[in-house]
Amino acid sequence: MAVELAERRTILDDEESIFPLDLETRIPKIRELYHMASAKQWDPKADIDWHMFDPSAYTEEQRFAARQYWSRRAWSEYGAISESPMLQIRFCHDKCEPDLRLFFTIRSQEESRHAEACYLMAQALGGYMEQPVQADYEGSVATHGVRKMALDPSISVEAILAALVCAAEEIAFDVFRHLVNITRDPVANQICTRIMRDEVRHCAFGWRFLDHRIPHMSPDEIKVVENAVVTMMEKVELNGYHSAWLAPDNPASRAEMEVDRLTWEAGLGSTIEELEKPLFVDTVQRIRRQMEPWGVHLPLFNHPKIGEF
Amino acid sequence: MQLTSIPVEKRFPLTLRQSISSIRELYEVGKEQRWVPHQDINWDALDFSGLDEETRRAASLTWSRRAWIEYASLTETPALLVRLCLEAGRESDPKYFLTVRNTEEAWHIECCHRYAKALGGYIDRPSEKSMESVFNQNRYRKVLDAKCHTDAFLMVHAAFEDNLELVLYRAYLLNAVEPVARRILEQFVQAKERHVEFGWLYAHERSALWTDTDRQAIAEALRDHLLQVELRGYHCPWLADPGGAEARALAITTKAGLGAISAAEEQQVFEANLEDMQARLAELGVSLDLSGIIPLTRD
Numbered sequence: 280m281a282v283e284l285a286e287r288r289t290i291l292d293d294e295e296s297i298f299p300l301d302l303e304t305r306i307p308k309i310r311e312l313y314h315m316a317s318a319k320q321w322d323p324k325a326d327i328d329w330h331m332f333d334p335s336a337y338t339e340e341q342r343f344a345a346r347q348y349w350s351r352r353a354w355s356e357y358g359a360i361s362e363s364p365m366l367q368i369r370f371c372h373d374k375c376e377p378d379l380r381l382f383f384t385i386r387s388q389e390e391s392r393h394a395e396a397c398y399l400m401a402q403a404l405g406g407y408m409e410q411p412v413q414a415d416y417e418g419s420v421a422t423h424g425v426r427k428m429a430l431d432p433s434i435s436v437e438a439i440l441a442a443l444v445c446a447a448e449e450i451a452f453d454v455f456r457h458l459v460n461i462t463r464d465p466v467a468n469q470i471c472t473r474i475m476r477d478e479v480r481h482c483a484f485g486w487r488f489l490d491h492r493i494p495h496m497s498p499d500e501i502k503v504v505e506n507a508v509v510t511m512m513e514k515v516e517l518n519g520y521h522s523a524w525l526a527p528d529n530p531a532s533r534a535e536m537e538v539d540r541l542t543w544e545a546g547l548g549s550t551i552e553e554l555e556k557p558l559f560v561d562t563v564q565r566i567r568r569q570m571e572p573w574g575v576h577l578p579l580f581n582h583p584k585i586g587e588f
Numbered sequence: 589m590q591l592t593s594i595p596v597e598k599r600f601p602l603t604l605r606q607s608i609s610s611i612r613e614l615y616e617v618g619k620e621q622r623w624v625p626h627q628d629i630n631w632d633a634l635d636f637s638g639l640d641e642e643t644r645r646a647a648s649l650t651w652s653r654r655a656w657i658e659y660a661s662l663t664e665t666p667a668l669l670v671r672l673c674l675e676a677g678r679e680s681d682p683k684y685f686l687t688v689r690n691t692e693e694a695w696h697i698e699c700c701h702r703y704a705k706a707l708g709g710y711i712d713r714p715s716e717k718s719m720e721s722v723f724n725q726n727r728y729r730k731v732l733d734a735k736c737h738t739d740a741f742l743m744v745h746a747a748f749e750d751n752l753e754l755v756l757y758r759a760y761l762l763n764a765v766e767p768v769a770r771r772i773l774e775q776f777v778q779a780k781e782r783h784v785e786f787g788w789l790y791a792h793e794r795s796a797l798w799t800d801t802d803r804q805a806i807a808e809a810l811r812d813h814l815l816q817v818e819l820r821g822y823h824c825p826w827l828a829d830p831g832g833a834e835a836r837a838l839a840i841t842t843k844a845g846l847g848a849i850s851a852a853e854e855q856q857v858f859e860a861n862l863e864d865m866q867a868r869l870a871e872l873g874v875s876l877d878l879s880g881i882i883p884l885t886r887d
Contacts, residue, residue: 411600
């Protein structure tokens with residue numbers, strides 16, 4: 280087992296007392312999300328009409344592409360199982376409002392449902408793939424860096440949630456909403472719809488938390504939030520974490536884009552650069568507008584495929 | 589100060605297939621048995637008007653204490669989940685299962701808190717300051733530390749400790765008269781049964797890989813947990829101080845039928861569980877030394 284030698288202090292180096300242990304509702308709007316999530320649980324095995332999937336409706340090439348696409352989705356969802364639970368530890372460590380700590384337990388369960396659903400779809404298409412066909416693509420999809428941020432006491436919870444939720448998850452949510460509109464296969468569409476419904480709450484969680492916290496934060500603290508969002512945009516999103524066409528241009532990312540195109544043509548759940556680009560730009564502009572009242576001023580971003588936006 | 593080093597994840601190849609069918613089945617059952625604490629418990633039926641102030645205060649302390657115990661899982665379970673993700677070759681089934689387990693643990697916390705509140709007020713810390721260290725175990729720090737023996741951690745908390753909680757909750761349920769307490773405890777028992785099964789199923793799966801050194805590490809971790817945590821009154825307050833406020837509260841809660849058992853009954857359950865655990869561990873080649881631990885003393 281490889282071990283990362285610690286070079287700087289993390290929250291694991293702090294002794295923590297859980298007392299006084301506050302369990303009261305402190306942010307009612309987040310407690311409400313937790314209760315809503317408890318009431319709206321679903322089961323990928325039971326609540327998706329798998330019998331409606333007809334693989335014979337697709338060519339072998341389409342099925343192979345879609346297998347890769349849904350496997351990639353599963354890897355992305357898995358990141359929230361492998362990394363995001365560290366945030367829950369951070370909420371407890373920082374004695375954040377109890378509503379966050381409770382909500383995040385069910386959020387992680389939802390992420391595992393998403394990974395499971397994507398895995399099952401890849402299986403239905405011919406088999407889940409355990410790694411990118413193109414090894415060079417691993418760098419773009421391996422991590423969004425949240426575990427590391429959650430461990431780092433110098434990065435505030437507000438900064439992490441603004442970056443992870445209000446930026447990254449907001450972008451993912453808009454793509455899911457778009458996928459629900461364009462995905463023709465009934466089973467793929469059901470999965471996208473189910474995931475999108477959960478993601479509504481995941482996004483609301485971030486915005487509601489920041490709306491609650493920002494009035495109590497200093498300009499310096501808000502600047503840290505801004506920097507974290509910019510980093511998430513530039514280093515993760517614009518590097519292709521969610522969308523292959525945004526990844527650095529190389530044979531591996533071009534191959535993934537071809538996978539997206541074939542899957543989209545088949546109506547099996549993906550989208551393509553031409554359709555996603557205006558959506559992506561709109562989302563980023565909306566995020567920018569919504570963060571302005573907080574005093575978070577996002578700069579213009581640049582990407583070779585988009586230009587300045 | 590030495591900084592804590594954590595393992596490095598190698599994400600790919602990423603296995604998501606079913607590897608341990610018995611644990612996958614527990615995950616499936618967990619999803620099927622989902623419930624909603626604020627809807628499935630009839631909170632409106634709570635009526636403590638017939639209870640005197642002392643009883644209400646005592647029961648409130650007993651249920652608050654349960655919330656503190658359950659709260660450990662809010663950091664322990666995600667840390668264990670992350671640890672399994674960091675270690676190459678760990679199966680997907682336990683990871684999926686732990687996400688469901690943690691939601692159930694959150695529901696338990698919510699129920700204990702709400703019940704204590706209804707009794708007159710949730711209490712946010714132990715009566716004695718000295719007891720706080722018993723609850724402040726910082727388990728997430730232990731399991732994320734690269735030096736932690738993950739299987740030993742799993743044996744202590746997912747097999748041994750969850751088993752103790754299950755037998756205690758079963759006994760509380762048997763002795764509970766108040767209907768809402770009964771309903772809550774029924775849900776707890778249902779969940780804990782799966783949690784315990786997970787711990788032992790995974791132990792059996794992993795035991796094929798254990799060396800003598802691993803078995804020794806597990807035995808030492810279990811004995812250490814017994815001495816440093818259990819005998820200091822973590823689950824059974826009378827083990828720390830038979831005359832203390834929390835032990836007295838337990839007696840009053842028991843008498844009122846509010847979901848507890850007496851210290852004498854807890855002692856029986858605790859000792860029987862230890863003997864059971866010792867036998868089950870022996871089947872896995874782990875020798876748990878109980879010398880100086882049982883028979884327990886209550887004075």
